[in-house]
Amino acid sequence: MSKEQNQDLLQFLLPFPEEVRRIALWLREFVWELYPDSNELIYDNYNALAFGWSPTGRLGHTFCSVAVFANYVHFGFYWGSEIPDPDKILLGKGNQYRYIIVKNKEDFPKTYIKKRLKEAYANSLAKVKDPKDILKGATITKSISPLKKRPGSLPGKRKQLNKKI
DSSP: OOOTOHHHHHHHTTSSSSHHHHHHHHHHHHHHHHTSSSSEEEEOSSSSEEEESSSSGGGGGGOEEEEEEOOOOOETTTTTTGSOOOTOBBBOOSOEEEEEESSSSOOHHHHHHHHHHHHHHHHHHHHHHOGGOHHHHHEEEEHHHHHHHHSSSSSSSSHHHHHHO
């Protein structure tokens, strides 16, 4: 699969409000343009839809991600605690993940995030022990949770969504 093969992602996005979908897809395009040889890993999880980019097919090598929730979108760095954040705009206090909340394209700090992406990508590549693990430009659906706690998660909704595509 590749960037163009996005049927799974589009289907997983259907339950979310139109503006949330639009932001998520815009962020997807933003990362793909900068890192076309990276791999997109999609996780349709219980409480959020998440997709991220990795030089391999492994979650542990993910350098950035988009998490889609009912009313907002996170743009995050899987190893965000390991990259500089000189303006202190990244949220999160855990051992690893850092993110910003994206409410619209106009307020997204593109230049700042591009610099963080460059650092995050280099950090991610340094974690790859076997160069044979590196893939080029694949889109991989890694998991689909049968239960959802988010918009459109009523029983039987999945079948209805399949009919819309």
